Amino acid sequence: xxxxxxxxxxxxxxxxxxxxxxxxxxxxxxxxxxxxxxxxxxxxxxxxxxxxxxxxxxxxxxxxxxxxxxxxxxxxxxxxxxxxxxxxxxxxxxxxxxxxxxxxxxxxxxxxxxxxxxxxxxxxxxxxxxxxxxxxxxxxxxxxxxxxxxxxxxxxxxxxxxxxxxxxxxxxxxxxxxxxxxxxxxxxxxxxxxxxxxxxxxxxxxxxxxxxxxxxxxxxxxxxxxxxxxxxxxxxxxxxxxxxxxxxxxxxxxxxxxxxxxxxxxxxxxxxxxxxxxxxxxxxxxxxxxxxxxxxxxxxxxxxxxxxxxxxxxxxxxxxxxxxxxxxxxxxxxxxxxxxxxxxxxxxxxxxxxxxxxxxxxxxxxxxxxxxxx
Numbered sequence: 001x002x003x004x005x006x007x008x009x010x011x012x013x014x015x016x017x018x019x020x021x022x023x024x025x026x027x028x029x030x031x032x033x034x035x036x037x038x039x040x041x042x043x044x045x046x047x048x049x050x051x052x053x054x055x056x057x058x059x060x061x062x063x064x065x066x067x068x069x070x071x072x073x074x075x076x077x078x079x080x081x082x083x084x085x086x087x088x089x090x091x092x093x094x095x096x097x098x099x100x101x102x103x104x105x106x107x108x109x110x111x112x113x114x115x116x117x118x119x120x121x122x123x124x125x126x127x128x129x130x131x132x133x134x135x136x137x138x139x140x141x142x143x144x145x146x147x148x149x150x151x152x153x154x155x156x157x158x159x160x161x162x163x164x165x166x167x168x169x170x171x172x173x174x175x176x177x178x179x180x181x182x183x184x185x186x187x188x189x190x191x192x193x194x195x196x197x198x199x200x201x202x203x204x205x206x207x208x209x210x211x212x213x214x215x216x217x218x219x220x221x222x223x224x225x226x227x228x229x230x231x232x233x234x235x236x237x238x239x240x241x242x243x244x245x246x247x248x249x250x251x252x253x254x255x256x257x258x259x260x261x262x263x264x265x266x267x268x269x270x271x272x273x274x275x276x277x278x279x280x281x282x283x284x285x286x287x288x289x290x291x292x293x294x295x296x297x298x299x300x301x302x303x304x305x306x307x308x309x310x311x312x313x314x315x316x317x318x319x320x321x322x323x324x325x326x327x328x329x330x331x332x333x334x335x336x337x338x339x340x341x342x343x344x345x346x347x348x349x350x351x352x353x354x355x356x357x358x359x360x361x362x363x364x365x366x367x368x369x370x371x372x373x374x
Contacts, residue, residue, distance in 0.1 A: 104116060119154045164200075221233060
């Protein structure tokens with residue numbers, strides 16, 4: 001049986017990882033500045049993470065959500081403490097798209113409305129409403145194009161207020177930092193005004209922190225740079241360090257109603273063990289602070305390179321925009337310098353390394369990167 005082709009693949013078979021490094025089946029070592037698309041938060045094969053998952057699967061890998069799973073409450077308690085949202089409620093699911101889908105569904109239950117405001121270059125997932133809220137017509141199938149979403153320019157508060165004044169907006173969904181859109185950062189003042197405008201219109205503000213959250217920006221969530229508290233926060237990727245897991249943080253103003261939301265695999269025993277291990281390591285090794293420190297160093301050094309048109313980012317979420325397409329440059333980084341990076345569109349190289357990236361590893365990347373710059 002053939003696999004259904006979804007992505008163009010590099011001819012590299014990664015079989016092992018440790019920290020910020022991975023190895024292929026030929027024994028070649030690579031510096032990982034992509035973290036499997038921002039998923040690897042605490043580093044590959046962290047000993048505490050491996051031990052936690054191994055011990056849990058030896059006891060119990062899964063049972064349904066029809067019984068108490070005390071690990072879920074432990075995740076909630078740890079997450080509330082480290083994030084500063086201990087008064088919020090947590091709903092655990094499996095993927096980022098699922099998190100956004102459930103957040104928007106809950107928003108619609110709350111105020112009875114069905115129109116959503118999203119922003120240009122946004123990416124929120126590939127499920128029904130999440131993909132409609134994504135500003136990319138190439139991936140919105142006809143069955144998903146239901147007219148529920150209005151796209152607005154990022155950082156244009158007047159455009160938002162005009163739509164909110166119509167009285168039919170269920171929710172506004174925005175990324176803490178746009179990842180797929182090329183590392184576009186909402187202005188702090190815009191986020192502050194957006195929060196106030198949503199509250200005044202009784203529209204739900206959903207912060208998509210799936211890529212920009214979990215310490216990546218140098219704060220636990222990227223929106224915390226602006227000092228706001230949204231109605232809901234969606235998260236995934238770094239929450240499980242590779243184990244599929246996601247969640248929605250939900251303001252106390254939302255009251256649960258049995259049957260409105262549900263999940264089979266969400267918050268299962270293995271996923272919760274992975275999430276607890278991640279939070280343990282993040283706290284013990286000060287990874288949020290490390291992301292801020294090493295990220296600031298990388299940003300400062302990259303901004304000195306005249307070959308780059310613009311460098312954008314916060315913490316260890318960095319985009320380098322070039323005047324020309326970067327396909328060949330990225331391939332040279334990978335095959336000549338043995339460095340994994342990501343892309344946004346055709347002209348932006350994206351860096352999303354594990355949050356344990358050291359200063360020495362950051363400098364090693366910079367040295368290898370300079371070797372291939374024109």
